[in-house]
Amino acid sequence: MVSDRRLGDKCVFQPFIVQRRQLRTVSAMGNKVFIIALVVALVAISLNNYLKRKGETRYIFHTEWYDPVSATVNKFHLSFFPRDRSVEMYDLRAQRLFLKRIPVEGVEERDLYLGNTIVVLSRQLKITDYADAFTREQITSKRQRTFAMVKPDAVHRLGEIVDVIQSRDFEISQMKMVQLTRLQAATFYREHEGRPFFESLLDYITSGPVVAMELITTNAVKKWRATLGPTDSQEARSIAPESIRALFGKDKQLNAGHGSDSDISAIREIEFFFPSSKINDDLLPQTTAKLANNTCGIIKPHAVSKGHIGSILKAIKEEEFDISALQIFRMDKVQSEEFLEVYKGVVSEYPGMVQQLMSGPLVALEITSGVHGPQTPIKFREFVGPADPEVARELRPNSLRARFGEDIVKNAFHCSDLPDDGPLEVEYFFKILQ
């Protein structure tokens, strides 16, 4: 039976078996081809990645992280890869890799400059230096600093001027509203001493608050001078009609803005208004904060990085609130927790709120009366809108949060809850953190 079947098999199934063998051979060959193709593809991909990585840009910085738990400063080399915005960290003390290369949300190439603080995995890292010549050369050529000042005649148009600044790709890394004394003005403008307009220049520049700024962009000094336009606003209107002096200046003296004329003056002027170490003398321009009859507002970091500063300042002015003090701050975790302490255990978003506040530069504002008199804190709170931007868009579509908020944490603007909180919060920024 068996042999019959074999015989039978041979006879009956021979073509089928041959066909199957052929198919097997073909399929085996197919498998081999497939495996070879797969190996070739994988090799090509890795080679491509290797070549890409080999030639890819990598910036390296010295950074410091203050660990509040152990009260120690930890030093890292931080590498940033612009191709995929990933980050790698090397612990300099332990001499080992601390963080393997991973993409990090919220860190952009434009955040990488000396003195700035970036947040990587909830750690605030201060950039203290460039770690190699390539990074120094690349970053400094792309990110030059200059000093800009909005003069007293144009401070009431600050929102519009900031809009121009942001729309022309300047980053505002520092900003402070100050009242200059005559001594400070004379020191700042000392190269004009003896010129016929010197005394009237001092009268003008001390006649009200000015807003000092550090701007960063490619060729910042030259670009900001071009954005300002010629000294004489009348001339600016005829030859540079889109310039700041053409748009906001009056004449040769009341010309809306100032800009450093060289790299060297930029460094001197930035240091004059934003000293790198704490000084406490007559030459340090002081904040204009009144510290009374006020309420506090904060343009949150996400709204700052989205370029909303100008629009928010304009909106506040359109509602006839006065901005009597303004300053950019960078808060660390301890400060953010301290400032938001009253929300701890009260709102579930507290941890997110702390993270948001410490995630980048914020603009703190002191808001005073305007036309609203003693009702200012309440009216201002209404104008800021409900905490959740979705609700705000339904109930108060004109409010700041409806217009600029993204979600309940990234809701664009913080405002004092109760009239009694206002002066305390203003004091926190404009007295304690000064």
Ligand SMILES: Nc1ncnc2c1ncn2[C@@H]1O[C@H](COP(=O)(O)OP(=O)(O)OP(=O)(O)O)[C@@H](O)[C@H]1O
């Ligand atoms: N002839 C003048 N009469 C009155 N004020 C003048 C005159 N020339 C200059 N000023 C004032 O002094 C400021 C400094 O003069 P400067 O010549 O340095 O002009 P600038 O470099 O265009 O301006 P800034 O230094 O403020 O950016 C001018 O911005 C202007 O406010």
